Amino acid sequence: xxxxxxxxxxxxxxxxxxxxxxxxxxxxxxxxxxxxxxxxxxxxxxxxxxxxxxxxxxxxxxxxxxxxxxxxxxxxxxxxxxxxxxxxxxxxxxxxxxxxxxxxxxxxxxxxxxxxxxxxxxxxxxxxxxxxxxxxxxxxxxxxxxxxxxxxxxxxxxxxxxxxxxxxxxxxxxxxxxxxxxxxxxxxxxxxxxxxxxxxxxxxxxxxxxxxxxxxxxxxxxxxxxxxxxxxxxxxxxxxxxxxxxxxxxxxxxxxxxxxxxxxxxxxxxxxxxxxxxxxxxxxxxxxxxxxxxxxxxxxxxxxxxxxxxxxxxxxxxxxxxxxxxxxxxxxxxxxxxxxxxxxxxxxxxxxxxxxxxxxxxxxxxxxxxxxxxxxxxxxxxxxxxxxxxxxxxxxxxxxxxxxxxxxxxxxxxxxxxxxxxxxxxxxxxxxxxxxxxxxxx
Amino acid sequence: xxxxxxxxxxxxxxxxxxxxxxxxxxxxxxxxxxxxxxxxxxxxxxxxxxxxxxxxxxxxxxxxxxxxxxxxxxxxxxxxxxxxxxxxxxxxxxxxxxxxxxxxxxxxxxxxxxxxxxxxxxxxxxxxxxxxxxxxxxxxxxxxxxxxxxxxxxxxxxxxxxxxxxxxxxxxxxxxxxxxxxxxxxxxxxxxxxxxxxxxxxxxxxxxxxxxxxxxxxxxxxxxxxxxxxxxxxxxxxxxxxxxxxxxxxxxxxxxxxxxxxxxxxxxxxxxxxxxxxxxxxxxxxxxxxxxxxxxxxxxxxxxxxxxxxxxxxxxxxxxxxxxxxxxxxxxxxxxxxxxxxxxxxxxxxxxxxxxxxxxxxxxxxxxxxxxxxxxxxxxxxxxxxxxxxxxxxxxxxxxxxxxxxxxxxxxxxxxxxxxxxxxxxxxxxxxxxxxxxxxxx
Numbered sequence: 001x002x003x004x005x006x007x008x009x010x011x012x013x014x015x016x017x018x019x020x021x022x023x024x025x026x027x028x029x030x031x032x033x034x035x036x037x038x039x040x041x042x043x044x045x046x047x048x049x050x051x052x053x054x055x056x057x058x059x060x061x062x063x064x065x066x067x068x069x070x071x072x073x074x075x076x077x078x079x080x081x082x083x084x085x086x087x088x089x090x091x092x093x094x095x096x097x098x099x100x101x102x103x104x105x106x107x108x109x110x111x112x113x114x115x116x117x118x119x120x121x122x123x124x125x126x127x128x129x130x131x132x133x134x135x136x137x138x139x140x141x142x143x144x145x146x147x148x149x150x151x152x153x154x155x156x157x158x159x160x161x162x163x164x165x166x167x168x169x170x171x172x173x174x175x176x177x178x179x180x181x182x183x184x185x186x187x188x189x190x191x192x193x194x195x196x197x198x199x200x201x202x203x204x205x206x207x208x209x210x211x212x213x214x215x216x217x218x219x220x221x222x223x224x225x226x227x228x229x230x231x232x233x234x235x236x237x238x239x240x241x242x243x244x245x246x247x248x249x250x251x252x253x254x255x256x257x258x259x260x261x262x263x264x265x266x267x268x269x270x271x272x273x274x275x276x277x278x279x280x281x282x283x284x285x286x287x288x289x290x291x292x293x294x295x296x297x298x299x300x301x302x303x304x305x306x307x308x309x310x311x312x313x314x315x316x317x318x319x320x321x322x323x324x325x326x327x328x329x330x331x332x333x334x335x336x337x338x339x340x341x342x343x344x345x346x347x348x349x350x351x352x353x354x355x356x357x358x359x360x361x362x363x364x365x366x367x368x369x370x371x372x373x374x375x376x377x378x379x380x381x382x383x384x385x386x387x388x389x390x391x392x393x394x395x396x397x398x399x400x401x402x403x404x405x406x407x408x409x410x411x412x413x414x415x416x417x418x419x420x421x422x423x424x425x426x427x428x429x430x431x432x433x434x435x436x437x438x439x440x441x442x
Numbered sequence: 443x444x445x446x447x448x449x450x451x452x453x454x455x456x457x458x459x460x461x462x463x464x465x466x467x468x469x470x471x472x473x474x475x476x477x478x479x480x481x482x483x484x485x486x487x488x489x490x491x492x493x494x495x496x497x498x499x500x501x502x503x504x505x506x507x508x509x510x511x512x513x514x515x516x517x518x519x520x521x522x523x524x525x526x527x528x529x530x531x532x533x534x535x536x537x538x539x540x541x542x543x544x545x546x547x548x549x550x551x552x553x554x555x556x557x558x559x560x561x562x563x564x565x566x567x568x569x570x571x572x573x574x575x576x577x578x579x580x581x582x583x584x585x586x587x588x589x590x591x592x593x594x595x596x597x598x599x600x601x602x603x604x605x606x607x608x609x610x611x612x613x614x615x616x617x618x619x620x621x622x623x624x625x626x627x628x629x630x631x632x633x634x635x636x637x638x639x640x641x642x643x644x645x646x647x648x649x650x651x652x653x654x655x656x657x658x659x660x661x662x663x664x665x666x667x668x669x670x671x672x673x674x675x676x677x678x679x680x681x682x683x684x685x686x687x688x689x690x691x692x693x694x695x696x697x698x699x700x701x702x703x704x705x706x707x708x709x710x711x712x713x714x715x716x717x718x719x720x721x722x723x724x725x726x727x728x729x730x731x732x733x734x735x736x737x738x739x740x741x742x743x744x745x746x747x748x749x750x751x752x753x754x755x756x757x758x759x760x761x762x763x764x765x766x767x768x769x770x771x772x773x774x775x776x777x778x779x780x781x782x783x784x785x786x787x788x789x790x791x792x793x794x795x796x797x798x799x800x801x802x803x804x805x806x807x808x809x810x811x812x813x814x815x816x817x818x819x820x821x822x823x824x825x826x827x828x829x830x831x832x833x834x835x836x837x838x839x840x841x842x843x844x845x846x847x848x849x850x851x852x853x854x855x856x857x858x859x860x861x862x863x864x865x866x867x868x869x870x871x872x873x874x875x876x877x878x879x880x881x882x883x884x
Contacts, residue, residue: 010460011524014571015453016549016884017461019521042486044504057570057583062486062504079461079519082453082881083571086579107458128499129456129525137528141499439524442458 001073001110004030005102006094008087009441015082020059020090021441022099023107027074028063033097034090039063039076049080049090056093057086071107072114105438109431112423119423119434120149120383126438127210127379134259135209139377148383151199151376152421155192159394159418162188163411170404182401189401189411193394196414199378200387205366206379208295212254212261213365216291218318219300220310221269224330227348228300229253229266232358250286257362265290270314291318296364297325298357301343304334324364328357382430383421390417443515443552446472447544448536450529451883457524462501462532463883464541465549469516470505475539476532481505481518491522491532498535499528513549514556547880551873554865561865561876562591562825568880569652569821576701577651581819590825593641593818594863597634601836601860604630605853612846624843631843631853635836638856641820642829647808648819650737654696654703655807658733660760661742662752663711666772669790670742671695671708674800692728699804707732712756733760738806739767740799743785746776766806770799824872825863832859 004024010017022030028039037047039061047061059080069075080086095101105126112122124143131137142148162185169180217225233253251266267290268283276284291297297318301311318325327343333350344360346353378384397410419425446466452459464472470481479489481503489503499522506517522528537543547568554564566585573579584590604627611622659667675695693708709732710725718726733739739760743753760767769785775792786802788795820826832855839852861867 007458009458009524010452011455011457013453013455014881016449016451016571016881017463018452019459019461021459044484044486044506054580055583055587056579058587060504062502064486077521081567081570082451082884083573083579085573085575086570089576089579125523128523128528129458131525131527133527134531137498137525137531138496141497145497145500439456439458442524 001025001113004094004099005106005110006091006099007102007107007441008091009077009107010082010087012084013082014084017079018082018084018087019441020078020080020087020094021107022076022078022094023069023071023073023102023110024099025066025073026098027076030094030098031061031063031076034093035059035061035078037061041065047078049078049093051089051093056089057081059090067114067116070116071110072116073110102440103435104440105435105442108438108442109435112431117144118146118149119426119431120152120421121146122423123380123382123434125442126434129439129442131210133209133212133256133261136212136261139206139209139379142376143379147376148378149422152418155195155199155390156415156418158188158192159411159415162192163408163415166401166404166408166411170408180404182404185407186398186401189394189398189407192414193391193398196387196391196394196418199376200384200391202375203378203381203384206377206384207381208365209260209377210379212263213295214265214290214293215262215296215298215361215365216265216267216287216294216318217298217300218267218270218287218291218314220302220308220314221271223269223300223302224348225269225300226251226266228298228328228330228346228354228357229264231346231348231351231354232264250290255358257358257365260362260365262296262361262365265294267291270317271310288317292321294323296361297323298328298361299325300328300330301338301340302331303329303336303338303345304331305337307338307340324367326357326360326364328353382434386417386420390414393417443467443555446541447548447552448533448541449544449549449883450533451519452524452529454526455524456526459521460524460526460529461883462520462522462529462536463549464518464520464536465511465513465515465544465552466541467508467515468540469518472536472540473503473505473518476535477501477503477520479503483507489520491520491535493531493535498531499523501532509556509558512558513552514558515552544882545877546882547877547884550880550884551877554873559586560588560591561868561873562594562863563588564865565822565824565876567884568876571881571884573652574654574696575651575698575703578654578703581648581651581821584818585821589818590820591864594860597637597641597832598857598860600630600634600637601853601857604634605850605857608843608846608850608853612850622846624846627849628840628843631836631840631849634856635833635840638829638833638836638860641818642826642833644817645820645823645826648821648826649823650807651702651819652821654705655737656707656732656735657704657738657740657803657807658707658709658729658736658760659740659742660709660712660729660733660756662744662750662756663713665711665742665744666790667711667742668693668708670740670770670772670788670796670799671706673788673790673793673796674706692732697800699800699807702804702807704738704803704807707736709733712759713752730759734763736765738803739765740770740803741767742770742772743780743782744773745771745778745780745787746773747779749780749782766809768799768802768806770795828859828862832856835859 006022009019009021035047044062048055049057057080059078062077064075066073108122108125111117124140127140131140233255253264255262267287299318329343329345332345332347393410393414397407400406416425448464451461451463477489486504490497491499501520501522504519508515511517550564550567553559566582569582573582675697695706697704697706709729741760771785771787774787774789835852835856839849842848858867
């Protein structure tokens with residue numbers, strides 16, 4: 001990290017403004033070679049970008065002297081006109097002046113290596129940039145602000161507390177130390193394993209927040225599943241016709257259910273396979289495959305026809321594996337032939353009840369994720385796995401407290417696993433993998 | 443302009459950083475409703491973007507108090523993570539706090555209306571953002587820095603000088619004024635008309651710089667025109683085969699000839715129409731149409747076969763209308779059957795001579811544009827037309843100096859025309875048309 005890195009930090013394409021940023025130990029020296037104008041700490045000042053004696057652009061320069069900066073190094077941000085040509089030109093001048101092109105995520109990598117943020121926070125930067133909904137942006141922002149890191153650090157400190165007692169009994173078996181009681185420490189370690197597992201379990205919700213939930217819309221043919229998808233998404237995505245079996249393949253559409261991203265999947269109508277031809281049978285097979293991967297099922301019944309054994313079978317199939325199910329009694333615009341207490345009455349045609357259905361979907365998904373609003377969320381699989389392994393190690397340590405040495409080994413293993421999350425013990429491959437997913441300039 | 447406008451100023455899409463900007467009289471008051479943190483003039487400071495009590499993002503805020511700002515008003519730039527969702531969210535919060543969405547070019551329009559730049563400079567902002575080459579970026583930058591405006595202002599001042607003498611003779615015919623000699627003033631006005639025409643004539647070069655030149659590559663079938671296009675562009679754009687007549691439609695490809703943008707047009711081979719089928723004849727018709735619109739023709743001869751009457755006719759056709767012509771003697775890798783002093787020997791196959799050909803194309807295009815490097819360039823048609831009309835009015839004034847009143851009317855007409863360029867006399871429709879071509883946020 002003894003060189004200066006440079007990159008265009010704004011998205012590609014034409015815009016009003018664009019930013020070129022430089023970070024490293026020699027930033028003012030390098031800037032002096034292609035920039036005319038004073039650099040005053042944290043002051044925005046106009047500077048002329050020059051190619052030799054030729055002025056190329058008038059940019060707003062803000063110089064942040066290290067180490068109290070994003071990267072922990074001297075940092076320079078040049079805001080110029082958002083011309084892709086001009087921004088490349090400025091970048092090229094920076095490189096000719098001694099900087100080198102930054103790799104993806106290298107600014108944030110330096111921030112991490114210089115202790116400006118831990119690894120979980122660094123990962124949150126990429127999450128935040130990719131956030132699509134209020135829920136995912138909030139989860140990423142919380143992680144960036146250190147919410148997850150603090151939860152992990154708290155666990156680590158508690159483990160260290162137990163470990164101190166366990167290891168003191170090893171180092172000074174004959175000293176006059178506070179009594180070491182294996183049962184008490186075992187209880188403490190089990191409680192910590194539980195806490196780690198609880199945190200890991202928020203990953204379901206975290207994943208839903210970041211990636212969105214999968215919602216299968218299922219039902220008999222011609223109950224109006226495609227119309228319902230269109231009504232929920234608010235535009236004509238699926239082809240709708242009064243003819244049964246119009247939808248043969250599955251159709252996916254992203255929707256924002258009041259700040260929670262969901263992928264709605266419209267599927268072929270399900271009925272007795274014996275009555276269906278080969279194309280329809282394949283459609284039903286796909287519908288069932290989608291259903292088995294869904295976080296939530298919306299079963300659509302047609303209230304203008306009688307409830308049937310097929311409807312019953314579909315409801316059972318949808319609820320299999322403990323998946324939450326919402327029953328939508330469609331065609332509330334037509335005369336009613338059956339009623340269900342547990343169903344929401346909707347009309348995909350008139351839009352009646354659609355808002356209520358979307359709200360219910362959001363509630364069910366929030367409940368299914370098993371963590372109340374505002375709680376720390378684990379978004380990344382990497383973090384979940386580390387927490388689960390830490391919990392296993394803590395359980396093992398709890399079982400071994402009678403043999404203090406073994407208990408210590410397992411508790412230290414748990415510490416190492418938790419350390420991976422915040423990056424205290426993350427190997428180089430993990431860092432490489434994490435930062436390669438970043439965009440250039442971040 | 444008594445409201446605050448807001449927009450995302452960076453290009454759409456994900457990136458490391460993105461900017462939301464606000465301009466108007468109440469910026470600090472509006473910012474206080476969704477931003478927590480101190481705003482110190484021209485100081486970069488971290489601020490928390492808040493939705494009510496909920497923190498949404500940590501952004502770098504730079505506050506520029508008016509009137510010494512881009513827009514001439516209070517201006518606030520918030521640099522946040524380059525997440526499209528997050529930037530829209532911040533924009534939405536600004537709007538909920540009392541700002542309104544800016545229209546395309548509205549920031550620059552305010553800069554113009556507040557006298558921070560003249561109209562020619564405002565137009566240069568859009569040119570600079572769209573610049574693709576060194577030449578076009580430089581022309582736009584010069585215009586933004588006021589080079590054209592100064593040239594126009596100089597003309598205006600000289601006209602005003604003559605006008606003062608002419609009008610003094612009207613207002614005070616009997617006073618003891620410096621002698622008014624119609625011939626002297628006529629000469630001065632004609633010289634100014636000439637100067638306006640010279641400036642207007644730079645438009646050819648200005649257009650070439652901004653839009654790029656059109657270069658037709660013509661020649662008999664199978665001389666290697668498509669291979670030459672590929673060699674100049676540096677990748678396989680045109681389909682090449684040893685079979686004569688492979689290119690039937692015309693193919694265009696943009697190329698950067700050492701800082702000058704050009705559109706190279708590969709065309710069908712030209713030969714006796716009697717020998718060609720209908721498809722080939724249509725190809726030849728299109729080749730000729732392209733040639734007639736070209737700023738430069740590159741005639742490709744095959745030096746491994748004899749020079750023919752058809753080659754002669756193509757050379758004549760290419761040079762028609764005074765268009766510059768470069769002769770490329772292709773296939774320098776094969777034995778030579780004819781030689782020409784005026785030709786560049788090239789091999790599209792080996793790449794030999796291609797650099798020299800590109801350099802020559804650039805030189806010819808620079809020469810064809812009729813203005814030496816470094817001179818003020820008129821890039822926009824609007825400016826050229828205004829200059830030409832000013833020249834006509836000046837000529838008319840020169841012819842009428844014997845009737846001082848008429849001379850004065852025409853000289854004032856010339857002033858008004860020149861005033862349109864810098865915006866002293868531009869009607870609202872012109873402003874609307876100009877700023878509608880801007881991107882939002884500029």
